[in-house]
Amino acid sequence: MKKHIYIYSPSGAVRDKKAFRKGLERLKELGHDVEVDEAALSSQQRFAGADDIRLAAIHRAASSGADVALISRGGYGLTRLLAGIQYKRLSQAIERGTQFVGLSDFTALQLALLAKTGAITWAGPNLCEGFGSADGVDDIMQACFDDLLLEQGEGTGWRQHKESAAALSLAPAFHQKRMGDAADFRVRDGLLWGGNLAVLCSLMGTPYLPKIEKGILFLEDVGEHPYRIERMLTQLLHSGVLAKQKAIVLGQFTDYKLSPHDKGYNFNAVVAWLRTQVKTPVVTNLAFGHVQTKVMLPVGAKADLLVQGRDALLLWGHL
Numbered sequence: 001m002k003k004h005i006y007i008y009s010p011s012g013a014v015r016d017k018k019a020f021r022k023g024l025e026r027l028k029e030l031g032h033d034v035e036v037d038e039a040a041l042s043s044q045q046r047f048a049g050a051d052d053i054r055l056a057a058i059h060r061a062a063s064s065g066a067d068v069a070l071i072s073r074g075g076y077g078l079t080r081l082l083a084g085i086q087y088k089r090l091s092q093a094i095e096r097g098t099q100f101v102g103l104s105d106f107t108a109l110q111l112a113l114l115a116k117t118g119a120i121t122w123a124g125p126n127l128c129e130g131f132g133s134a135d136g137v138d139d140i141m142q143a144c145f146d147d148l149l150l151e152q153g154e155g156t157g158w159r160q161h162k163e164s165a166a167a168l169s170l171a172p173a174f175h176q177k178r179m180g181d182a183a184d185f186r187v188r189d190g191l192l193w194g195g196n197l198a199v200l201c202s203l204m205g206t207p208y209l210p211k212i213e214k215g216i217l218f219l220e221d222v223g224e225h226p227y228r229i230e231r232m233l234t235q236l237l238h239s240g241v242l243a244k245q246k247a248i249v250l251g252q253f254t255d256y257k258l259s260p261h262d263k264g265y266n267f268n269a270v271v272a273w274l275r276t277q278v279k280t281p282v283v284t285n286l287a288f289g290h291v292q293t294k295v296m297l298p299v300g301a302k303a304d305l306l307v308q309g310r311d312a313l314l315l316w317g318h319l
Helices: 017-029 051-063 078-084 087-096 104-117 127-131 139-150 162-170 197-202 226-238 267-277
Strands: 004-008 033-036 068-071 099-102 121-123 155-159 177-179 182-196 215-222 247-254 297-299 302-308 311-315
Touching: 004 017, 004 051, 017 033, 017 127, 051 078, 051 087, 078 104, 087 099, 087 104, 099 104, 104 121, 104 182, 104 197, 104 297, 162 267, 182 197, 182 247, 182 297, 197 215, 197 226, 226 267, 247 267
Parallel strands: 004 033, 004 068, 068 099, 099 121, 182 215, 215 247
Antiparallel strands: 121 297, 155 311, 177 182, 182 302, 302 311
């Protein structure tokens, strides 16, 4: 299963060189031909090089002929580049078989490319935090990445938080069928899209946010207090984005700190509030985000979402 994997840095500078080297070693140990972009370890301020250097790296990734173009890390920087990216060039690379993979700040490029060309990319690991982790490579993440390389991934399943399943079972708006104490519903042919919540919201009002109706919107974030998460969800609510979706799927929201001032206000409270504001079903606990155990998701592909009780399933391989 030897594949050509191209590593490049379109966002933040690589500070953890040990994780970078470890990620390369692990990919090579798996038998892959790993090519590192000439500017992958460049640094200017907080960025992996000046804007023109990072733009050139993106376009070299598109011209590499690699099976996978994998970003080294996220951070911040891609929104500065969106006006200069040659989207047709990336789309043509995808048509030739290069799969672009990443998460976090990479959401900006994924959604812009989807808006401009309709091309499908993959929300998945970065090199450093995915393959370079000191804790080793997560088995589920590795299996999902291997499925991509083998072109055999068809979907992913997970268990919702208990409170979320109970709330869904009481909701009236999902064309659901009662099965004992569980709600059973299916969303058909929704366009799967989304990614990092903060990055997505930063694209509001720009030509780089795709106008998706009847989609399945998945979201994650890191280091954002629940009130900030709610504020961003409110922006999507008031703009009409949420009402146009067939389903909202919440992944992992991690690494924030509550305070005594919150007095019980937490992420679960945000989810409960969101459900009072939308008729769209809200599903929780997708294994995706800034966590080691993460699945891979085809951004821009048609998918089905099936939910029965706490069990949720996203399917795209059959479509």
